[in-house]
């Protein structure tokens with residue numbers, strides 16, 4: 648008897664979405680912390696920047712490395728978003744049915760899913776703007792250059808929205824991943840689910856607070872610094888390095 652072949656595409660797409668989501672979540676957790684180096688000092692943020700430009704490895708800075716990294720992240724971002732497209736309600740009837748279910752069930756995890764859908768949708772646009780800028784202007788990163796962009800190129804509102812969206816999206820995503828791949832199947836599923844949810848909330852609050860503090864610091868530098876001599880990454884572009 649001829650056996651019907653199982654279509655593995657949906658499972659493969661699901662798995663790819665989980666993996667790309669995991670990579671993006673890990674990336675953003677590092678990103679917000681590295682970028683918060685501005686809270687320690689301008690010099691620290693400059694050192695982190697040139698570290699990513701390869702200075703401590705090659706003895707010179709290569710901003711192209713940032714373009715390459717941003718390009719790589721952009722590809723993962725597009726694959727992740729592209730696969731998610733199939734989960735969007737694609738007509739008014741589906742949309743209304745989803746709304747009815749959500750309101751009717753009052754089920755928190757369904758709300759979480761709706762938040763993910765909306766923040767994901769917003770990031771199609773604002774995430775792409777930021778990533779494109781990082782690919783195109785990799786050498787304009789540094790305590791003064793970044794602050795200039797945030798204030799004088801009006802990126803502050805975009806970063807504010809992006810911060811709230813990406814942090815809620817990433818940690819709800821990680822929570823849902825843990826749920827999906829069976830990390831909560833301890834002795835008591837209810838207790839372990841509640842613990843993961845608490846962890847998710849703590850991470851969301853902490854990361855948003857750190858991100859907001861960094862954004863406030865970039866804004867204050869951008870407002871206070873005198874850019875009349877041009878926009879430099881950092882004082883004389885170079886800083887004195889210990890051991891160099």
Ligand code: HEM
Nearest residue numbers: 716717720774781788793796806809810813858859861862
């Ligand atoms: C390799 C790719 C990336 C690079 C090199 C990069 C670099 C930076 C830099 C240097 C800043 C400081 C402000 C500025 O200079 O304009 C910044 C801010 C920010 N980035 Fe990225 N970024 C990347 C990818 C992403 C992605 C994929 C997201 C989210 C989808 C993201 C979200 C943010 C947010 C929310 C802020 C503002 C943070 C805050 O308010 O503290 N970035 N990024």
